[in-house]
Structures are given as structure tokens and as C-alpha cells.
Amino acid sequence: MARWEPHTKERLARAALELYSEHGYERTTVAQIAARAGLTERTYFRHFPDKREVLFDGGHSLETTLTEAVAAAPEDASPRAALAAGLDALGAGFRGLRARARTRQAVISAQQELQERELIKLASLTRALAEALRQRGVEETRANLLAEAGCGVFRTAFVRWVGDERPETGASAEEIPLAALLREGLDTLGDALTHD
Template identity: 50%
Template sequence: MGRWEPNARGRLEQAALELYRERGFEQTTAAQIAQRAGLTERTFFRHYADKREVLFAGAHLLEEAFVDALSHTPETAAPIDAMASALETISAVFLERHEFSRQRQAVIVANAELRERELIKLASLSKALAATFRSRGVSDPAASLTAEAGIAVFKIGFERWVDEDGDRQLADFLRESLAELKVVAAGR
């Protein structure tokens, strides 16, 4: 056994989610999170750039998976179809995470600073997707617009999935949302 308990980041992330749920994001200090995780405030800030980031550690994984999914789509497909396929693939990531997503999203929605952070993560994701499209020969502004549209579909589908009590899968909501976007864009 090492000098320190293992999985410091995991403990910090769990402690943070717990405290943010118990007393709210603003009423929680970094020192409290660190203490619950058996660490010090200084160590908290070694792992996370700020108090919000501890909730978004998984964002880069989502981004990687999303870009990966898009990359593994036939180059000949129309951008919107590639996006549809990537959305389909990505929803698998959330199959076993409805409850966790619900809790985390409730915390985020309740605080403006956390919403800001979520938005910039989605914007980063959008940029990455646009870059992927460009590397596949889609030119701007089509690349950026398809990426933005895909993120909008994801955002709205995800919101609705999280709000649902039922057993419908995320993929259902994403398909529905994308279909509606097509209808709307067609001017109907």
C-alpha cells in the first residue's frame, strides 16, 4: 500500500457531488470537499483547476468518444447522417447512467456558474466535431453548422431524457430531436 489512499480524484468527485447536492454549489467550499475526501484544499486544486471542474472531469471522455464515433462513420455519408450515427453511438455511453446523470444535471441546472461551464464544454465538443468534419472534406460553414446543430440536438434530447422517469433510452430522444430539427429546417 502506498503512502496515500488510492483514487484521490474519484474521492474528490464523489465528495463534491454529494456536497453540492446536500448544501448547494455556492454553499460548499473547496476545503469541505477536500476534507470529506480525506485531502487538503491545496490538493483539490492540484487535481481541478477550479471548484466547477470537479463535476466535468468526464467531459473530455465524452468529447473523445463523440469524435471517435464521428470518425468511424462512412466518409461518403452526408454530414447530417454521420452526425445521426455518432449520436446513436454516443448514447450507449449513458445506458447505465440515468440516475447519475439526473443527479449531476440537477446540480448543474441549479447554478449559473455550473451552467456556464457546461455550455463551454459543449462548445468545445462542437469545435472538435466541426474539425472532424473539416478533416473529412466538409467545408465551413457546413462543418460548423452541422456540429452546432448536432450539439443542439444532443442538448435538447439529453434534457428531455434526464427529465423523464420512464425507461425510454437516450437514443430515442436524440432520434426524435434530430427528426424534429429536420422538419423545422425544412420550413414545416
């Protein structure tokens, strides 16, 4: 068992998502999640405080991916280019995860409490992005505006990416690049905001 320990969190997260998707969030218990993962409830609670947080564990690494990429952009990169680098990194981080993102989205959409939690995580992502831009010397209002727009682009692209109009499974679905939708979104928004 010990050699599996590093994957414990991941196993619990997968088991939770499966059960929420199969039986609904409300009807699933922590005991069932732990059992599905072949672990104990005690182990579950060592990793997650409740049955909600297991769905949002990726939030922190999302934030780190985004802000580190913004910080790592060349010193002379424009604020827009730094933002684009951040979105590219986010897109790359979701590569191969569309089916899972899609399942998670369906679970969250079915439950108001989870939608609210998602909004809070996105607001936190926006604040972190604004701070990363300010750290590059971007003036505060401009940094806030770009962060709001950048997270809006992310949300819009993400909804398209997991959207219904594409095949649900199979290699081709997995290869639809979120990164391309993010880039396209950034261009479209810039275009829409400057054409009167």
C-alpha cells in the same frame, strides 16, 4: 490506499456532486469534498484547480467520444450519418448515468456561474464536432451548420432525458435510452426544417 489511486478523480467527483446536491455549491468547501472522499485537500488540488472544474471533468471525454465516433464512420457515410454515429456514441456513453446526470443538472441549474461554464463547454463541443466533420471533407459552412444542429439536438435530448416527467430512481429510469432521444431529435429536426 495505493490500489485506489486510479479511482481518486472519480471518488472526488462523486463526493463533490453529493455535497453540492446536499448543501449547495456555494456552501461546500474543497476541504469537505476531500474529507467525504477520504482524501486530503492536497490530493484534490492535484486533480482539479478549483471547486468548479470537478463538475466539468467529463467534458473532455464527451468531446473525445463524439469526435472519434464521427471520424470512425464509414468513409462513404453521409455527413448526416457521421453525425448520427457521433450522437449514438454520446448516448451510449451516458448509459446507466441518468441519476447522476440529473443530480449534476440540478446543481448546475441553481448557479449562474456553473450555467455559464456549461455553455462554454458546449461551445467547445460544437467547435470540435465541426472540426471532425471538416476532417471528413465536409465543406466548412455545412460542417458548422451540422455541428450547431447536432449540439442543439444533444442539448434538447439531454434536457428531456434528465427531465422531471420520468421516475427519479430505479432500474426503469436508468434504462431510458438517451441514444433514442438523440436519434428522434435528429429525425424531428430534419423533418421540421424541410416541411413548409
